[in-house]
Amino acid sequence: xxxxxxxxxxxxxxxxxxxxxxxxxxxxxxxxxxxxxxxxxxxxxxxxxxxxxxxxxxxxxxxxxxxxxxxxxxxxxxxxxxxxxxxxxxxxxxxxxxxxxxxxxxxxxxxxxxxxxxxxxxxxxxxxxxxxxxxxxxxxxxxxxxxxxxxxxxxxxxxxxxxxxxxxxxxxxxxxxxxxxxxxxxxxxxxxxxxxxxxxxxxxxxxxxxxxxxxxxxxxxxxxxxxxxxxxxxxxxxxxxxxxxxxxxxxxxxxxxxxxxxxxxxxxxxxxxxxxxxxxxxxxxxxxxxxxxxxxxxxxxxxxxxxxxxxxxxxxx
Amino acid sequence: xxxxxxxxxxxxxxxxxxxxxxxxxxxxxxxxxxxxxxxxxxxxxxxxxxxxxxxxxxxxxxxxxxxxxxxxxxxxxxxxxxxxxxxxxxxxxxxxxxxxxxxxxxxxxxxxxxxxxxxxxxxxxxxxxxxxxxxxxxxxxxxxxxxxxxxxxxxxxxxxxxxxxxxxxxxxxxxxxxxxxxxxxxxxxxxxxxxxxxxxxxxxxxxxxxxxxxxxxxxxxxxxxxxxxxxxxxxxxxxxxxxxxxxxxxxxxxxxxxxxxxxxxxxxxxxxxxxxxxxxxxxxxxxxxxxxxxxxxxxxxxxxxxxxxxxxxxxxxx
Amino acid sequence: xxxxxxxxxxxxxxxxxxxxxxxxxxxxxxxxxxxxxxxxxxxxxxxxxxxxxxxxxxxxxxxxxxxxxxxxxxxxxxxxxxxxxxxxxxxxxxxxxxxxxxxxxxxxxxxxxxxxxxxxxxxxxxxxxxxxxxxxxxxxxxxxxxxxxxxxxxxxxxxxxxxxxxxxxxxxxxxxxxxxxxxxxxxxxxxxxxxxxxxxxxxxxxxxxxxxxxxxxxxxxxxxxxxxxxxxxxxxxxx
Numbered sequence: 001x002x003x004x005x006x007x008x009x010x011x012x013x014x015x016x017x018x019x020x021x022x023x024x025x026x027x028x029x030x031x032x033x034x035x036x037x038x039x040x041x042x043x044x045x046x047x048x049x050x051x052x053x054x055x056x057x058x059x060x061x062x063x064x065x066x067x068x069x070x071x072x073x074x075x076x077x078x079x080x081x082x083x084x085x086x087x088x089x090x091x092x093x094x095x096x097x098x099x100x101x102x103x104x105x106x107x108x109x110x111x112x113x114x115x116x117x118x119x120x121x122x123x124x125x126x127x128x129x130x131x132x133x134x135x136x137x138x139x140x141x142x143x144x145x146x147x148x149x150x151x152x153x154x155x156x157x158x159x160x161x162x163x164x165x166x167x168x169x170x171x172x173x174x175x176x177x178x179x180x181x182x183x184x185x186x187x188x189x190x191x192x193x194x195x196x197x198x199x200x201x202x203x204x205x206x207x208x209x210x211x212x213x214x215x216x217x218x219x220x221x222x223x224x225x226x227x228x229x230x231x232x233x234x235x236x237x238x239x240x241x242x243x244x245x246x247x248x249x250x251x252x253x254x255x256x257x258x259x260x261x262x263x264x265x266x267x268x269x270x271x272x273x274x275x276x277x278x279x280x281x282x283x284x285x286x287x288x289x290x291x292x293x294x295x296x297x298x299x300x301x302x303x304x305x306x307x308x309x310x311x312x313x314x315x316x317x
Numbered sequence: 318x319x320x321x322x323x324x325x326x327x328x329x330x331x332x333x334x335x336x337x338x339x340x341x342x343x344x345x346x347x348x349x350x351x352x353x354x355x356x357x358x359x360x361x362x363x364x365x366x367x368x369x370x371x372x373x374x375x376x377x378x379x380x381x382x383x384x385x386x387x388x389x390x391x392x393x394x395x396x397x398x399x400x401x402x403x404x405x406x407x408x409x410x411x412x413x414x415x416x417x418x419x420x421x422x423x424x425x426x427x428x429x430x431x432x433x434x435x436x437x438x439x440x441x442x443x444x445x446x447x448x449x450x451x452x453x454x455x456x457x458x459x460x461x462x463x464x465x466x467x468x469x470x471x472x473x474x475x476x477x478x479x480x481x482x483x484x485x486x487x488x489x490x491x492x493x494x495x496x497x498x499x500x501x502x503x504x505x506x507x508x509x510x511x512x513x514x515x516x517x518x519x520x521x522x523x524x525x526x527x528x529x530x531x532x533x534x535x536x537x538x539x540x541x542x543x544x545x546x547x548x549x550x551x552x553x554x555x556x557x558x559x560x561x562x563x564x565x566x567x568x569x570x571x572x573x574x575x576x577x578x579x580x581x582x583x584x585x586x587x588x589x590x591x592x593x594x595x596x597x598x599x600x601x602x603x604x605x606x607x608x609x610x611x612x613x614x615x616x617x618x619x620x621x622x623x624x625x626x627x628x629x630x631x632x633x634x635x
Numbered sequence: 636x637x638x639x640x641x642x643x644x645x646x647x648x649x650x651x652x653x654x655x656x657x658x659x660x661x662x663x664x665x666x667x668x669x670x671x672x673x674x675x676x677x678x679x680x681x682x683x684x685x686x687x688x689x690x691x692x693x694x695x696x697x698x699x700x701x702x703x704x705x706x707x708x709x710x711x712x713x714x715x716x717x718x719x720x721x722x723x724x725x726x727x728x729x730x731x732x733x734x735x736x737x738x739x740x741x742x743x744x745x746x747x748x749x750x751x752x753x754x755x756x757x758x759x760x761x762x763x764x765x766x767x768x769x770x771x772x773x774x775x776x777x778x779x780x781x782x783x784x785x786x787x788x789x790x791x792x793x794x795x796x797x798x799x800x801x802x803x804x805x806x807x808x809x810x811x812x813x814x815x816x817x818x819x820x821x822x823x824x825x826x827x828x829x830x831x832x833x834x835x836x837x838x839x840x841x842x843x844x845x846x847x848x849x850x851x852x853x854x855x856x857x858x859x860x861x862x863x864x865x866x867x868x869x870x871x872x873x874x
Binding site for chain 1: 685686687706707708709711712716717719727728732735736737739740741742746767768784785787788
């Protein structure tokens with residue numbers, strides 16, 4: 001892919017996305033909007049993965065964001081946009097506090113602790129009825145933008161652009177160096193002068209911030225939040241499968257995976273109701289075994305190998 | 318060829334810790350006994366269930382060195398198998414225990430050979446995600462085939478109860494504690510007295526060293542994994558006798574098992590028994606406090622956090 | 636005042652004492668050899684100095700400042716670097732990016748400046764074709780990359796952990812000359828852990844000998860090589 005095309009492609013894709021609601025019928029629009037939610041989550045999950053830490057707790061921070069948005073809308077009459085920003089801030093804050101404890105963990109221990117997070121938050125929200133409305137959940141007085149489906153799409157797209165923007169920023173900055181070094185060998189990274197805790201915290205908080213924002217968007221779209229609906233394991237499962245299939249350690253990978261899996265899932269839902277979730281599990285297994293780099297990763301690898309062979313040893317910065 | 322396996326000795330410093338913790342535990346137990354006797358009973362019973370479920374996971378973690386996130390789901394599958402054995406073949410779960418365990422062992426072997434074996438050389442992350450995916454696939458398949466409705470057997474003997482003093486309580490659930498102890502003892506004997514078990518221990522401690530002395534590491538991993546799945550299958554069958562089963566029933570058990578394994582430390586099967594008591598009793602006590610019963614499911618998480626903090630303060634690496 | 640000084644540095648692992656009461660000094664411009672039989676605690680010793688392990692007791696002073704409690708990344712930023720015996724060059728980063736790390740994180744440069752500095756540093760060490768993957772470079776180039784990676788942090792103290800391992804005679808000589816040049820040009824204090832005695836003889840100003848975690852001899856190589864305790868430590872027999 002030439003340089004010009006590479007620069008132009010994201011712009012073209014964004015343009016298509018922005019124009020999409022103007023030309024699409026209601027059903028594809030609804031599907032696309034739902035895909036965008038998962039896409040943003042998939043990108044945010046990948047950002048943390050780049051540091052070598054797997055989180056199984058996307059649903060946890062998503063749910064916190066959803067509740068933060070709902071509660072601020074109901075109690076202090078925050079405007080929907082403000083409530084979404086507060087949702088992000090709230091998730092980020094919780095991640096920041098939790099991070100001091102759980103970022104000491106590595107690998108398995110960190111992963112399982114995050115797996116427990118969603119369940120813990122759900123139980124807390126479920127039991128703290130006075131504050132959170134308990135098991136019945138909270139109902140918002142109105143939907144954002146009066147539920148106009150095009151506006152809903154655009155705001156979901158906003159969430160995706162935020163996620164992708166932050167992800168691309170991380171990839172261009174010293175954060176990419178830090179996270180890659182940490183992921184590969186922590187002792188080596190520390191000897192290079194990298195403060196591991198600081199960088200893990202940065203990416204953990206950012207990732208959770210995005211998840212909170214998306215949770216806030218979701219609750220404004222649906223006007224309803226309950227412990228079981230927002231801390232649903234699907235908000236962890238689907239983004240994971242999407243990022244894996246599309247290609248981890250990149251921004252385009254999760255985007256690609258979200259589109260592919262999202263469309264495939266819609267199709268499957270029609271054919272086998274409830275069967276699509278099995279497919280997600282199987283896809284995760286297959287990708288890990290057969291295509292661990294994901295589709296985009298595989299593409300990137302073949303480009304690199306071809307370039308290397310063409311170069312045949314000559315210096316090329 | 319003799320296989321000699323060394324175990325670390327308990328030094329004098331550790332002795333004091335053991336004495337201290339035992340004293341605290343005894344005091345705590347006495348206190349609970351006086352205050353809420355039923356909480357003690359149910360706590361022990363819960364502890365037994367958690368320990369019985371956790372021990373097979375510890376076996377896999379200690380020897381094959383992978384965390385099986387599909388652990389709870391495998392128990393669930395076994396419970397469903399036992400259910401069908403009961404409904405279609407009229408087999409009591411304790412009778413079906415053996416065939417179900419065998420079927421599960423075969424399933425475990427198949428899963429290992431087809432999927433897990435290939436990911437052992439890959440980064441740890443891959444194995445984690447792989448077993449996570451397997452767990453999802455299993456629970457959703459069951460959901461697809463049998464719906465999310467919960468099923469239950471109604472057996473007479475599960476409602477057996479006893480009366481001590483002026484409190485009465487169900488006694489069936491002690492069977493879990495019995496199973497846990499049997500598992501712990503049985504595995505201990507197997508791992509230290511039999512050739513196969515000692516080979517497995519050697520592989521767990523040092524795979525390369527074991528390979529050098531001629532132990533087939535790959536076959537050992539496959540065997541241990543199949544054994545563990547067979548054992549969790551047995552536990553699943555017993556589980557069915559009294560508990561309701563539904564596709565997602567396994568999830569919390571995966572997490573709590575891991576909590577116990579993490580608390581006890583890798584390879585410490587007997588430690589799991591003690592830690593399960595801590596978990597079971599804490600949950601049971603919280604459960605008996607009126608108005609706070611729903612919080613009992615958070616206990617294991619609090620325990621994990623505390624364990625992390627204590628361990629990291631003790632370790633203090635630069 | 637010596638640039639790097641330790642006082643009674645000790646480290647246990649459970650019941651095993653890996654480093655026992657080690658006190659030594661190192662000044663900028665000096666090359667110190669650290670020798671001893673396998674398992675003597677040499678790598679643990681480097682880990683203590685670079686901050687990967689915290690000592691069980693004892694203190695470390697660097698340029699007059701007590702750094703005993705300082706974490707590894709801070710020590711790297713302050714000017715203590717080391718190479719690794721078992722090299723884990725960071726994959727997913729090419730050769731140049733590996734070297735850039737020290738410039739970015741220890742010297743807090745921006746990416747462009749770090750890239751330029753890393754290119755210059757690699758050039759001065761004779762390392763070319765920097766966009767290669769770390770799996771594609773030769774053994775000699777890997778060693779040079781390791782040294783470059785350590786130098787990128789701008790250290791005043793550098794520890795080389797068995798950097799000659801796996802090199803042939805010519806390659807070893809090249810690295811020896813490189814280390815001498817770098818020590819002179821940058822005025823750094825270098826600690827060289829080695830098994831190849833000819834390297835120790837040619838490269839170092841003085842030597843300390845570790846056995847079972849303790850220093851059993853110190854002084855110029857010629858003296859130390861004749862010390863019966865040192866000979867016994869290497870060959871076995873009563874120490």
